[in-house]
Amino acid sequence: MLTEPTITAIRAVWAAVHSPSGLSFPAAASSLSALGVSRYRVDYIARTATAYVGTDVDVAPIPSYSTLAGSQPWDISKLSAGIKNAQAGVGIYEDFSKAAIEAGVTDYTAYLEGKRVVYSGALGDTHTEWFPGAKKD
Template sequence: MDADRIAIAEACLRAAHDGSLSFPEIVGRLAGAGFEGYAVDYRRHAQIFYRPDGDSVALAMPGGRGPVAAAFAAAGIEALVRWAQSGSADYRYEAFSEGARAAGCAGYLVSFAGRRVVYYGRAAETHVEHFPR
């Protein structure tokens, strides 16, 4: 992958963690750079950005690490997503991630074309959230 696209992925990853860009802004920047989506892997503490040609880049996530709970709580994930979407002044991605791991979320896949996020647990349970209109 070329250095410019890697730099965009790195900037979007930092922006998610420091709160300087919203999820819709991050999606717009990544899609504009030719990415089709990304995956967050809480067990490896990594985020992988995918292009339609099969190219990808994996980046280490900043912030804290923690175990992923064994039981998957879809209602807990849904509550975290609603908090993220609320625009609340107390929202932080690090707290979202901590809550997601505690709710048994091992990771999630974001599809720009599908306009959805698939959250999954350690036993492959899933919860799907569609992008807001």
């Protein structure tokens, strides 16, 4: 079971990510890793972020950036463009989320230790994006 201070710290990271100034993916990943988070899952339909620390979890509500979540067809070109913009530091998390949702992403899991993010669509489409500079298996 996660301690209250750990839950509070994880949720502070989510608050920073979703703030008007945003928090970059590298900064968020670093902060979450320092808290022992090995992976996290963002579900755009349920509007939750689930952080995994060992076998313990924290499920936090997140803002909804689009009413289209789950209704858009999978479009890898749009997803790739959104990822590229985020990696280049263009925009904030809200911009990335809108682009991902418009590309048909319903949820994604960031594997911090595995250095990759797996994006999923409503019909089972997936795309794996390695962290910049990560060594692929």
